[in-house]
Structures are given as structure tokens and as C-alpha cells.
Amino acid sequence: MSDPCLGDITAERRRLIQASELDIAETARFLASLPATRVASVAYRNQPNRPYLQPRGGFPSLAKQRELAVGLSRAGADFLPLTIDSHTRHNDYRTAAELLAAGLAADRDLLNGYPLVSHPVAATRALFADLAQPVSLRHGTPDARLLVEYALAAGITEIEGGGLCYTLPYARSYPLDRALAHWQYVDRLCATAGPPDRPIHRESFGPLTATLVPPVITVAVQLCELLLAAEQGVRSFAVSFSQTGSVEQDVALAQVLRDQAGRLLARFGFSDVRVSLVYHQWMGAFPTEPALAWQLIAISTAISRLIGADKLVVKTPDEASGIPSIDSNVAAVRAVRYVLAMFPGGCSVAGPLVEQERELIDSEVSHLMEQVLGQHPSSLLAAVHRSVLAGIIDVPFAPHEQNAGGLITDRGPDRRIRILEPGAVPLRSNDLQAERKLLGTRSGSDGQLWERLLHDVRILA
Amino acid sequence: VVLGVIGHDIHVVANRVLEIGLAENGFCPYNLGTNNELDDFVDAVLETGARAVLVGSLNGEGESACIGIGDRFAAADLAGVLRYAGGNLVVGDRPAAQVEQLFFGYGFHRVFHRPPSLLAVFDALRQDLA
Numbered sequence: 001m002s003d004p005c006l007g008d009i010t011a012e013r014r015r016l017i018q019a020s021e022l023d024i025a026e027t028a029r030f031l032a033s034l035p036a037t038r039v040a041s042v043a044y045r046n047q048p049n050r051p052y053l054q055p056r057g058g059f060p061s062l063a064k065q066r067e068l069a070v071g072l073s074r075a076g077a078d079f080l081p082l083t084i085d086s087h088t089r090h091n092d093y094r095t096a097a098e099l100l101a102a103g104l105a106a107d108r109d110l111l112n113g114y115p116l117v118s119h120p121v122a123a124t125r126a127l128f129a130d131l132a133q134p135v136s137l138r139h140g141t142p143d144a145r146l147l148v149e150y151a152l153a154a155g156i157t158e159i160e161g162g163g164l165c166y167t168l169p170y171a172r173s174y175p176l177d178r179a180l181a182h183w184q185y186v187d188r189l190c191a192t193a194g195p196p197d198r199p200i201h202r203e204s205f206g207p208l209t210a211t212l213v214p215p216v217i218t219v220a221v222q223l224c225e226l227l228l229a230a231e232q233g234v235r236s237f238a239v240s241f242s243q244t245g246s247v248e249q250d251v252a253l254a255q256v257l258r259d260q261a262g263r264l265l266a267r268f269g270f271s272d273v274r275v276s277l278v279y280h281q282w283m284g285a286f287p288t289e290p291a292l293a294w295q296l297i298a299i300s301t302a303i304s305r306l307i308g309a310d311k312l313v314v315k316t317p318d319e320a321s322g323i324p325s326i327d328s329n330v331a332a333v334r335a336v337r338y339v340l341a342m343f344p345g346g347c348s349v350a351g352p353l354v355e356q357e358r359e360l361i362d363s364e365v366s367h368l369m370e371q372v373l374g375q376h377p378s379s380l381l382a383a384v385h386r387s388v389l390a391g392i393i394d395v396p397f398a399p400h401e402q403n404a405g406g407l408i409t410d411r412g413p414d415r416r417i418r419i420l421e422p423g424a425v426p427l428r429s430n431d432l433q434a435e436r437k438l439l440g441t442r443s444g445s446d447g448q449l450w451e452r453l454l455h456d457v458r459i460l461a
Numbered sequence: 462v463v464l465g466v467i468g469h470d471i472h473v474v475a476n477r478v479l480e481i482g483l484a485e486n487g488f489c490p491y492n493l494g495t496n497n498e499l500d501d502f503v504d505a506v507l508e509t510g511a512r513a514v515l516v517g518s519l520n521g522e523g524e525s526a527c528i529g530i531g532d533r534f535a536a537a538d539l540a541g542v543l544r545y546a547g548g549n550l551v552v553g554d555r556p557a558a559q560v561e562q563l564f565f566g567y568g569f570h571r572v573f574h575r576p577p578s579l580l581a582v583f584d585a586l587r588q589d590l591a
Contacts (some may be wrong), residue, residue, distance in 0.1 A: 172471065172496045211474055399473040399495045408481070449581060450482030457474055 005234075006181070009188045017149050021121060027153040029192045030060035030125075032270035039194075040079065040134040040201035041236035044276045044310060050340050051279070051304050052311040054136060055329045058083030058101050058113035065114050066127050068326050073131045075333040077080040079311065080131065082124075082141040082149065082156060085113035089170070091143055093117045112323060113139075116150050124154035134158055136203070140170040141451075142179035148186045152193050158201045161191055161361035164384065168398040176387045176402050183225075184232055184381060193231030199235045203278060207242035210283030211397040211457055212409040214417050215244070215253040216364035216425070220393055222257060223264055223369060224384045230270040231380055233435050237273055238311065242280035243300045245459055246416040251349055252357035254279075254307035260365055279309035285461035296460055297332060298356040301339040305347050312336065320461065357416065360438075368392065371426045391424030408451070411456045412439045462586065463505040466548075468522030470517055477546065479579060482589035486583045489561035498510030499530055503537045512590055513543035516569075517584070524563070530532040531568015543589050547582065 006012070013024055036042045043052065055072055058066045058081065069080050087096040096115035101108035116124060116137075128135050136158040144166070148159055163180035171179075188199035204225040206218050222239040230235050235429045239257055244250050254277060261275045282302040287293050297315055304312040316324035316332040324332075372387045373380075387393045391404030398405070406423020418439040419425070422432060462483055466476050472565050483490040491509050502514045510551055517529060523552040527546060534542055546569045550560050571585055 170471075172494065209474075397474050397477050399471050401494065405477070446484065448485045450478050450485055453478045453481065454475075454579075457478075 006184050008155075008334065009185070009192060012185060013149070013189065016145055017229045020146070020149075022149055022153050027047045028193060030155060031152060031198075034155055034157070035132070036198070037132045038128070038155060038157060039198045040136065040198050041274070043078070043134055044201065044236060044238070044274060047276075047310055049346065050076035050343075051309040053314055053333055053336055053340075054079035054081060054311055054312045055316070055333055056081050056083055056138060056426050057324065057326075058085065058138070059327055060085065060103050060111040060113070060115060060161050061090040062119065062123055062127065064109075064326075068329070069127055069131060071326050071330045073133055075330040076337050077333050078135045080128065080135045081137055081138050081147070082116065082151075083113045083117050084137070085111035085142070087111065087137050087142075088113070088115045088117055088147060089141040091141075093146075094365050096416055097237055100371055104155060110377050112268060116147060116154070121150065121153045124150070126162060128155065134201075136160060140166050140205075142167045142171050143182040143224040145182050145185050145189075148189060152189070152200065156205075157198075159186065159192070160203045160205055161186070162204045162221075163207060163228065163381075164221050164225060164388070164393070168388070168395045168400045168403050169209045173401055176400070177381075178389055180228070180381050180385055184228065184330060187229045187232035187234050190229075191235070198263060201236040201238065202229050202234045203238040204229075204240055206240035206278075207280050208285040208395050209397040210242055212411070212417055212453070213396055214407070214419050215241075215256070215361045215395065216368055216419075216427075217247060218409070219257050219260060219361065219365045220252065220368050220372065221262055221395070223365070224380075224387075224393070225275075225374065226275065227264060227268065227270075228384065230265060230268070232275045235273050236276075238276040238278045240278035240280060240313075242283040243303060244412070244417055245282075245284070246414065247303055247306065247355050248351075248414075249305055249348070249416045250279075251354050255358050256361045256365055259362070260369070264369070265360075268305070276310040277308065278311045278313060279304045279307060280313045281315040282361055285458045286315065287461050288320040290317040293319060293398075294335065297335060298339050301336045302343070302368060305340065305348050308346065308348075312340075353414075360431060360434050367428055367431070368426055393427055394423050394425050408449070410452060411440055411459065414438075415459070462488045462515060463491045463493065463502060463509060463511040463512045464517065465497040465502060466495040466517045466519065467497050467499070467502075467506070468518060468520065468526045469496060470518060470520045470522055475519065479515065479517070479582075482579050482583065486587075488583075489584065499527065499533050502530075503533055503539065506534075506539055506542055507537065511542070513545065513586060515545045515547060517548045518546070518550050519548045521549060523548065523550045524552070527564065527567045527569070529567065534568070543586075544569045545571045545573065545582065545585070546561050547576060550551035550574050 097118040163183035236288040318324040408421040
């Protein structure tokens with residue numbers, strides 16, 4: 001499938017950045033001049049025998065962002081985050097700039113992240129100039145074209161996001177087809193902006209709404225975004241997902257995600273794409289009690305080893321109460337390193353439960369992806385777009401108005417996420433039967449579905 | 462029953478659970494989802510003939526966004542439509558009684574500030590609509 005949506009990328013880039021301080025050739029020169037340790041795709045090529053660690057974090061001011069970056073770098077983070085504020089995410093650069101200035105004047109943070117487009121490129125470059133780690137852009141932006149232009153100009157070599165994963169969970173009304181087209185721009189940009197032997201790395205955001213998302217939907221979204229990126233020339237890509245709440249389901253999901261990614265890339269002639277696996281520590285409601293939060297962080301660190309993750313995105317014990325402090329983030333990185341050191345040679349789990357789960361997810365994903373790819377529209381982008389509108393891809397609890405919202409999930413007695421009502425998600429009848437059998441019949445004492453859902457949403461809090 | 466979340470609030474989980482719970486308890490929910498203004502609730506009642514609206518706010522924007530709801534419904538000749546507010550209605554910690562009085566003043570009939578369960582909402586609806 002070829003896609004006609006995007007024209008000449010260089011012409012599009014010139015048009016987009018003409019009012020800014022950016023310069024295409026200068027960005028390319030700067031990216032080529034970065035030391036190899038700052039390049040995410042090089043890091044993934046030289047994967048050590050443990051997952052890389054990446055915390056989250058972004059502050060509005062240069063001083064505080066610098067303090068965070070230095071603190072995390074010293075604590076042993078392998079990737080440094082740059083998390084963007086929500087005004088910038090929604091392309092409201094003027095409000096972001098105003099709140100940045102007002103916050104600096106009042107000496108308090110009025111933004112929930114770093115307003116990358118509102119800072120001079122040279123200032124963002126200087127934040128990381130003497131640090132040895134790659135920087136990862138974390139946001140949630142349906143139209144990230146200008147934001148990513150700024151990121152690349154500042155030497156950020158890993159770009160998270162995608163047309164599905166940054167739209168369905170993050171926006172209500174941003175039209176999905178436009179978001180997909182803008183992410184096609186980002187993918188092509190990442191494929192062409194850096195030196196060919198050190199490509200810009202792309203990563204999808206598998207947690208989605210992080211609320212009872214069944215594995216089949218997680219995997220399908222990851223595969224769609226992987227293929228969409230590969231089609232635009234991206235050669236270094238990470239698929240990701242977040243802790244489901246069941247160890248067996250995590251292990252099975254990871255296996256299916258890796259296998260299916262490899263198979264699909266080979267089928268479409270993209271075998272030269274390097275795929276890594278990223279695991280997010282629990283993204284649902286966190287316990288407020290620090291003693292419990294630390295246990296959760298330790299267990300998900302262990303699971304990252306069991307699934308063979310290439311990178312682990314780290315949570316903090318502050319998670320339940322708001323944006324984590326620098327100290328808390330630094331403490332979390334140290335704690336996670338401590339747990340990882342207990343698994344020097346990796347580790348694996350197997351058994352009938354994992355195998356049962358793996359077979360079921362694999363069958364569901366194969367069937368769903370055939371429905372997505374078998375639609376024969378003009379392009380992969382159109383096929384993905386149509387699949388969401390038709391409810392074939394349906395993300396539970398997504399606020400987006402084009403998300404079907406017909407899929408209803410629940411947790412089985414063993415805490416694995418199960419499909420109760422598929423909506424328009426295509427499931428073979430034997431797979432749906434298996435889902436319902438594993439969910440089991442609830443007794444009256446378990447209450448109504450809404451009560452169970454509220455309980456499940458807060459299951460580890 | 463029309464339900465929705467008011468303001469720029471994108472917290473959708475409780476909204477979705479409430480929709481499912483309403484259906485399970487014999488009501489007919491019409492869910493506006495997130496990002497609504499007062500007029501969206503008025504329009505939805507005009508379109509559907511709903512007998513009650515449940516206005517949710519999870520990020521506290523409700524304090525400013527719900528001002529004048531009673532007048533707005535009266536102006537549309539919908540004064541008799543039942544109006545509930547619920548969620549985490551104001552920013553910061555304030556006594557529940559104080560928050561309730563504030564929202565009664567806006568023109569709500571019942572106020573559920575940080576309710577421990579949705580059961581009380583269903584019971585109240587049953588009683589008020591009987």
C-alpha cells in the first residue's frame with residue numbers, strides 16, 4: 001500500500017516552519033553533530049542485557065527543567081524525558097508562552113510541562129548539551145508537526161506518539177483523519193531529518209487510556225502505528241504497553257506483540273525496521289500510601305525483566321498526588337536500578353496460563369488485523385481511519401467522539417482483562433467464548449457491572 | 462437522562478461508568494461525554510425530551526462553568542427538568558455542605574460532591590422521577 005496523503009516533505013516543512021526561527025539544513029547539521037550517546041536509535045542498537053530506564057518529567061522553566069535533567073542523569077536514567085505542557089499539546093502556543101512568562105514573574109509553575117515551542121531552540125539545546133543520554137519527547141499531541149520540528153532542532157532523538165495513540169485517549173474532537181495525516185508528516189520527518197545511519201527513533205504509546213484496555217486492542221494499535229511509520233521510512237521504532245495488572249497477561253501480550261510485529265514487517269517488506277519493546281509501569285490509579293506505591297514500582301520492574309523489555313518507563317511514589325517532584329523521580333530511578341540488579345541474566349516465566357493467554361491474544365490480533373488490512377482502501381492510513389470509525393479498533397474509556405465505545409471489558413477472577421461485550425471489534429466466536437469463559441459467571445454478591453468497573457479502575461490504588 | 466462532563470475536563474472514566482450504571486438501573490442514558498457547556502445540556506434535553514440532566518465535573522471547573530444553570534433551563538422553558546451536579550466539583554478541599562450550598566445556588570436540585578458510590582445517585586433519581 002502506498003499513500004498519497006503527504007506530498008514533498010521538504011516543501012511541507014518549509015511552509016510549516018517559515019514563521020519560526022527553525023532552519024532545515026541547520027537542524028540536519030546539528031543532529032549529525034550529536035555524540036552517539038545522545039542518539040536513541042544508536043542506544044537501541046547497543047542494547048545492554050537489561051532494560052533502559054526512563055523517568056517522566058517536564059517543568060515550564062529552563063532552570064527547573066535543567067535541574068531535573070541533571071538530577072535524573074546523575075541518578076542513572078538512561079533516557080531523559082522532556083514532557084510537554086498541555087497548551088502546547090493542543091497547539092495553543094500563545095497561551096503557553098503567556099503562562100510561561102506569568103509563571104516566571106510570579107515564581108511558580110503555571111504549566112504542567114515544558115513549552116518547547118515557546119523557548120528558544122538554543123536554550124533547549126543547552127539543557128542537555130553536557131549530558132550523555134538521549135532525550136525523549138513525551139506529549140499527547142494530535143498535530144505534533146511543529147513541536148517535533150522544534151524537538152529535532154533541539155537534538156531530541158526519540159519522538160513518542162502516533163495518530164491513534166495520541167488522539168483517541170487525549171482529545172475529544174480533533175478529527176482522526178487529520179491527526180493520522182499529521183503523524184504521517186512526523187514519521188516522514190523522523191525518517192529523513194537525521195543521518196541515515198543514526199535515524200530518529202519513533203515510539204508508540206501503548207498504554208492508551210490505561211483503563212481496562214484489552215490486549216487485542218493494545219497490540220492492534222501498536223501494529224497499525226508501526227506499519228504507518230515503516231511506510232514513511234522510519235527504521236527504528238518501539239512498540240509499547242503498560243502493566244495490565246496480571247503478570248501472565250503481561251508476558252503473553254509481550255510475546256504476541258513482538259511476534260506479530262516481526263511477521264507484519266516481513267510481510268510488507270519492512271524487515272530492515274528495528275523494533276524495540278517498551279514497558280510502562282502501572283498507568284492506572286496509583287496507591288497514595290508510599291509503602292504500597294514502592295511495592296508496585298518494584299513488581300513492575302521485575303515484570304519488565306520477565307517480558308524482556310528494552311526500556312522501562314518509571315513511575316514515582318508521588319504518582320497518586322500529582323506531578324512528581326525531582327527528588328521523587330530521582331529516588332524512583334535509583335530504586336528501579338536496585339531491583340533490576342537482582343536479575344543480572346534476565347528471567348522468564350512460562351506455563352499453561354501464559355500459553356493459554358498467548359494463544360488467545362494471538363488469535364484475536366491476527367483476526368482483527370486481517371479486518372483492518374483487508375479493507376482495500378486507497379491507503380493504510382485510510383484503512384486504519386475506517387477501522388476506528390467502524391469500531392473495529394475501539395479503545396475503552398477513550399474520550400474521542402469518533403471512538404465507537406461499544407467494547408466493554410472487565411477483569412476475570414485471576415485479574416486478567418477480559419472482553420465482556422465486543423461491540424464491533426471483530427472476534428471469532430470461539431475467541432469470544434473463551435473470553436467469557438475466562439471471565440466466569442459473576443455471583444450476585446459481585447454487584448452490577450458499573451460497580452465492578454469502578455473497583456477494577458482502582459484495583460491497585 | 463442526559464449526562465456529560467462540563468468544561469475543558471477530559472476525565473471520562475466515571476462518566477462512562479455512570480452511563481453503564483444508569484442503563485443497568487433501568488434508566489435510558491444519553492451521554493454527551495466530555496468537554497460540554499451548559500447550552501449543550503439544554504440542547505440535549507430539547508432534542509431528547511430527557512427528564513433529568515447529570516452534570517459532572519472532575520477537575521473543579523464546575524464551580525465557574527455551572528453558574529446560572531437554573532436560569533438557562535428556565536429560559537428554554539425547561540425549568541421542570543431535574544438537575545444534578547456531581548464529581549469533584551471545586552478545586553481544593555472544602556466542606557461538602559459548603560459546596561452543596563454553592564451548587565444549589567446555581568439551580569441544581571441535588572449535589573453529589575465526591576460521592577463514595579453512585580448508588581445514591583440512582584436512588585435519588587428513582588425517587589425524584591417517580
